[in-house]
Amino acid sequence: MLIPNQKIDFPFFKESGIDLYIKREDLIHPHISxxxxxxxxxxxxxxxxxxxxxxxxxxxxxxxxxxxxxxxxxxxxxxxxxxxxxxxxxxxxxxxxxxxxxxxxxxxxxxxxxxxxxxxxxxxxxxxxxxxxxxxxxxxxxxTNDLAIKGCEEILTVEDNRFDFICSAVGTGGTIAGIINSAQPHQRVLGFPALKGDFLMKEIRKVSESENWDLIQDYHFGGYAKITTEQVGFINNFKKKTGIPLDPIYTGKMVFGIFDLIKKGFFKPGTQILAIHTGGLQGIKGMNQVLKQKNLPLLDL
CATH class of the missing domain: 3.40.50.1100 (Rossmann fold)
Structure with missing residues (x-):
């Protein structure tokens, strides 16, 4: 199964000397993506x-x-x-x-x-x-269990070895554990948790012995299923510019975080970044119900 890596072009990437690609795992299947x-x-x-x-x-x-x-x-x-x-x-x-x-x-x-x-x-x-x-x-x-982690170890391919950083959203920790296990020694894996709290560190260490990873805890937007008007605007603008829909619980937070880290100079010039799109797009309709009840802007479908 060949999953494309789509290059993301925004003007400030060139200014920072950064290349960002998104692995379109959301395209695997319309319902089991x-x-x-x-x-x-x-x-x-x-x-x-x-x-x-x-x-x-x-x-x-x-x-x-x-x-x-x-x-x-x-x-x-x-x-x-x-x-x-x-x-x-x-x-x-x-x-x-x-x-x-x-x-x-x-x-x-x-x-x-x-x-x-x-x-x-x-x-x-x-x-x-x-x-x-x-x-x-x-x-x-x-x-998430051992067999789930085994499946997630297949996300990265030989063609992905050229990247310096692999980024993934984190829920229960199974996906990032699989990525950590299959990443190359020169690669650093960055996880962007959708939940508040440090408990995920312990959960990931239970299923992976590697130390080639970090959790970036600053982009959960208040916790699981929480969203802000700023995030809605970011997700809608990203889709308009790239054609890629992001879910508000996981990938939307991760990509927002990557953009912010690039702007803050977290990555050295010349860095190659691969972000994993973990799907979850069915959740957009449910989130729009919540946003509508709060009279907030809606996510573009």
Whole structure:
């Protein structure tokens, strides 16, 4: 699978002597794009090898992982169940674009309270699910496990060896762990977390022994699913100039951060940067619902 690296041209790049390319992982598949495709690839194979016919996973109201799992399961001939955080969503979930999309691709939902959701990793919680749904193959929230990391190790190719920095948005840490594991010794991997907090450092170190990476903590815009008018304007302008849509939760924050670091002189002249587009574009409709409720500018679809 040949994924193009698209060069990004803005006037201040030339002034800074920087080359920036974006790996268009969002083009892999219309519904299972970016890192979700990579994370699901080997898990689907494993589920079938185990003889399982049902995938069960976890997520919030606008989860890219929920939407991707639903479609991937349908394509693979597997049933899917989504354990959804927020019991209040049980009524009126059809108005949620992510859940509506997942349902259209065959996913059944099990809504739980936020307090109960926090116990999703316990034996008692999983036993209740098995009593309700029977046997299933578990995909963790966000899709990150050893097989997901194995899939994400395939994002970088031999042609990418020329880059000095590899940049990726960070959610649960699985995607960047795969990139860290496959990066070359001369390359530095920069992660741009969508969440506040230092806990991701520990999570990444659990699954990768390399030290060729840093987390840039300054561009989360207040935390997961938070967005500002400035960020909306940046994403819309970027799409207008380059033709590349960015999602507001992950890639929009990462690219904003890269631009800001270039302007601040973080990268030396002559630096070659590759940013990974991790998909997640289905989340734009959900974010626009939130923005509309707040009477804020909308993201261009």
């Amino acid at each position: 970016g890192n979700k495709y990579r994370k699901l690839k080997y898990n689907l194979i494993e589920a079938k090898q185990q003889g399982q016919d049902t995938l069960l996973t976890f997520g919030g109201a606008f989860s890219n992982h929920i939407a991707a799992t639903a479609y991937a399961g349908k394509e693979a001939g597997l049933k899917t169940i989504g354990v959804i955080r927020g019991e209040e969503l049980k009524e009126g979930w059809q108005a949620n674009p992510t859940l509506k999309l997942a349902s259209e691709h065959g996913m059944r939902f099990h809504f739980v309270s936020r307090s109960e959701y926090r116990t999703k990793g316990t034996d008692s919680f999983l036993e209740k699910l098995k009593m309700t749904f029977g046997e299933f193959y578990i995909l963790p929230e966000g899709g």
